[in-house]
Amino acid sequence: MKTLIIIPAYNEAENLPKLFKALKDTGEDFDILTVNDCSTDDTEKVCREYGINVVTLPVNLGIGGAVQTGYIYALRNGYDIAVQVDGDGQHDPQFIKHLVNRVKDGCDLCIGSRFIENEGFQSSRVRRIGIRYFSWLINLLMKTRITDPTSGFRACSKEVIKLFASYYPKDYPEPETVVMVLRNKLKVSEMPVIMKPREKGVSSITNFKAVYYMIKVTLAILISSISKKSVVKEND
Amino acid sequence: MTEANINYSLNIILIIASVCFFIFIVNMVRTKKLELKYALTWLLTSFSFVVMAVFPQTIYFVAKILHIELPVNALFLCVIFLLLLMVFALTVAVSRQAIRIKKLIQEIGLLREEIRKNSLQ
Numbered sequence: 394m395k396t397l398i399i400i401p402a403y404n405e406a407e408n409l410p411k412l413f414k415a416l417k418d419t420g421e422d423f424d425i426l427t428v429n430d431c432s433t434d435d436t437e438k439v440c441r442e443y444g445i446n447v448v449t450l451p452v453n454l455g456i457g458g459a460v461q462t463g464y465i466y467a468l469r470n471g472y473d474i475a476v477q478v479d480g481d482g483q484h485d486p487q488f489i490k491h492l493v494n495r496v497k498d499g500c501d502l503c504i505g506s507r508f509i510e511n512e513g514f515q516s517s518r519v520r521r522i523g524i525r526y527f528s529w530l531i532n533l534l535m536k537t538r539i540t541d542p543t544s545g546f547r548a549c550s551k552e553v554i555k556l557f558a559s560y561y562p563k564d565y566p567e568p569e570t571v572v573m574v575l576r577n578k579l580k581v582s583e584m585p586v587i588m589k590p591r592e593k594g595v596s597s598i599t600n601f602k603a604v605y606y607m608i609k610v611t612l613a614i615l616i617s618s619i620s621k622k623s624v625v626k627e628n629d
Numbered sequence: 630m631t632e633a634n635i636n637y638s639l640n641i642i643l644i645i646a647s648v649c650f651f652i653f654i655v656n657m658v659r660t661k662k663l664e665l666k667y668a669l670t671w672l673l674t675s676f677s678f679v680v681m682a683v684f685p686q687t688i689y690f691v692a693k694i695l696h697i698e699l700p701v702n703a704l705f706l707c708v709i710f711l712l713l714l715m716v717f718a719l720t721v722a723v724s725r726q727a728i729r730i731k732k733l734i735q736e737i738g739l740l741r742e743e744i745r746k747n748s749l750q
Contacts, residue, residue: 450738454731462735
């Protein structure tokens, strides 16, 4: 099965080499695509040095637009499975095969969760409360227990690639997309993974934006849970 | 309560201003700076301004139909309603453009990589 690793990257030139090496060390058979979201550093150059395919966006689109570009690429090049891995080194590539195997076994979206075995980096206390709240909200609306809905470490099937290529939220996309996939009656499951604190650089969510984040994502989840089933529509 | 109550100099200023506004809009349409889709709304709006300035009775008439005591409130109501509609239409237009622009950006990125790959072969 053709597998693509999608790495959204914005100014990750310092973190990427380590990730590329770790990806190669897994010895798994997959292609890698970095989506360079108009970085101002040497992200593109680093990818070229390592011989990694890279799509450079001419304008910064934010995480959602960048990841979606990866899914469009996956769809057009006929990949069966796509795995999203953050460019900041939080996600350990050795878990990729667990996620991929789950998708091969018929799951549509397999999320790497920090909170099943509670090992590794657990995020700050405040964030954990936020994550637990989203988890509760999704359980309430979709009757499915997702312990780590904000995780950006996920593998997905062809069906979900199609769905994400047609619609993907702009910012803070993860919880909303989980609901979207559930709403389309596709199978979502979780796998325990160990995450690391980010190596260098800063997270895209600052404390200042936290309140906006909570409100926006809550609204997005609510809307997503009542939106039309197959969101596969042409964004004209 | 007729136009007799209206200050004549104010009336003249309003007429001149609304006519200027109308001419300005027509000129924008003529030089193709406004897309016809949006121009239509503005043409109608500016034309109704001219009508209201020349025949203030129209406002009194509208107030009477809507059972609003003060004609000026009828005017405010109409204008605010119109503005809300216009702002909403703009929000819709902006959303649609944002989606389109995003698609174009993604396409450019993907094409660029494809071209690069092909030129290497």
